Amino acid sequence: MLITVAVPTHNRPQLLREALASIVAQTHPEWEVVVVDDGSTPPVLESTLRDLLGERFILVRHDQAQGIAAAKNAGVAAARGEVVVHLDDDDLLAPTALAQIAAAYARHPGLECLFINVEPFGTYAPGTAANQSHAMAGLLERAQRTTEHGVAFFSRGLFAALLKSVPMAMQRPAARKTVWDRVGPLRKDSYLPEPEWAMKSALLCEPALLLQYAYLARMDGQNNVSVPEQKVKHMRAAVDIRKTLLAWIERNPALAGRADEVKHSLASVYFNQAYHHQRSGHCRAAWRPLLASFVTHPQWYNLRFALRLLATCIRRPKAD
Template identity: 35%
Template structure:
């Protein structure tokens, strides 16, 4: 018989945190699960024997022969999963004890929901300011969505409104999905060359059926500055990935009204990236970014940003000449 739910845990060089993550699954109120640990070329590698000795036989370990990244690790787990449902857990995070029970029971009681997102609670030394930022982002997106309150802890969303809202921002709750395996495969695997792979997947999920949100913070997210992609120096990388996501969405066969909206959002994202370049005294890159955005439409703000980028580049050149 297929395991009821497969929990996929990608990991890389975090043995102690991995043990904590696995323990939070073992302690779930729902017991019909399997854990698939995908070791993304840790050094030393994760030992299946040691994990099974600590936590029991319902753990499998799959090994990457080179480091391929978190998206590839999730895909390896998806392909190997035997569960009716699939959930994900980062190796530095935890599940609240009722996480799996709540997710599965919600999907069973509400078959109209294809993808269920799970709200987040933060812990760790940086949790206070992270929680404040997350709460602000969630309040904004929930105001845009005006979701239907199905139960005290469950919201359902109009698919178009969700997609449009996620184009502006993808708060962490919408990066924590649980869905039937068939639904995951219909949405498609994670994009392995995309830094913001969870955001990209959430947008595609919104284009593939009804989505819901459990409003209880049952996914426990660690905030201790340990994230690989959350460092301040990655802001330009994040902006570039955001642009690439929008570019790929434009290439998809979406309705004309959605395609127009994505193009406008691409232009706005290009302006954000241009501003990052200007702040880093990289005026030429800011100019190139804005010139590229004219492929997707022409708006007054583009011209204004382009002029600002040219001016900033000129100042930078003049400063270099004076030195």
């Protein structure tokens, strides 16, 4: 089985070298690399890639940076392999990663999409590992059906479980190229395109999970985003993803029965936004998402929280 590893990159030449070296070290012999240079300055050179990879690569170049989703989509479009896996330019593949992926597909011919378990490394790895372990345990408890040869297969409840949380492992697909075509590309204007793609895949195919760690995610603070800022961006993205999913589901009659799950999740995300604003002392800002939560999926806790919020605003009229 030929597996394409698509590597998007932007201005991180040394980290890119490390990522590519982890591909060269694979025990599985059938691989190719698609490097998508997303507007690097200076650009990634073919001669550099040839020194590292021989002739087993395709270089796709964007003259201007288009973002991670566009770069990953370009990697899929250029891939010649039966299965396509993405590797971020600051991450690594474990030496047996591609061999494990190929073995899973060989044992289960009907398998279409295999997500890869992630092991964090680097300065912030311990905290990330603890959070991801908790998230993954919750997902498996809600949606795992069976386990065979180190591969977890899921029930119909996977979509609902992903609406609650999308662990890092469920953002690292090794999917048949036919599945990429069916699910569609990563949405370019999404702040979190990988979780959204995972949710769509749960509705359009039957994904599985490689339980052994095969993808090594670097956690050295290289994204340079503060925790409070990241939390706000993630909440906004969670709303955006669910609104987009809801519109997409409503355009697909075969999926109409899943709309209520999305509405319930969207209402919860709106409520979390309101709660965050209230806890941060921004009472007035909390009213809009609280109203949106009630309109989307009315619950008694909306009214209880509204009374508490009103009392808080009266006590602290200048908090905003």
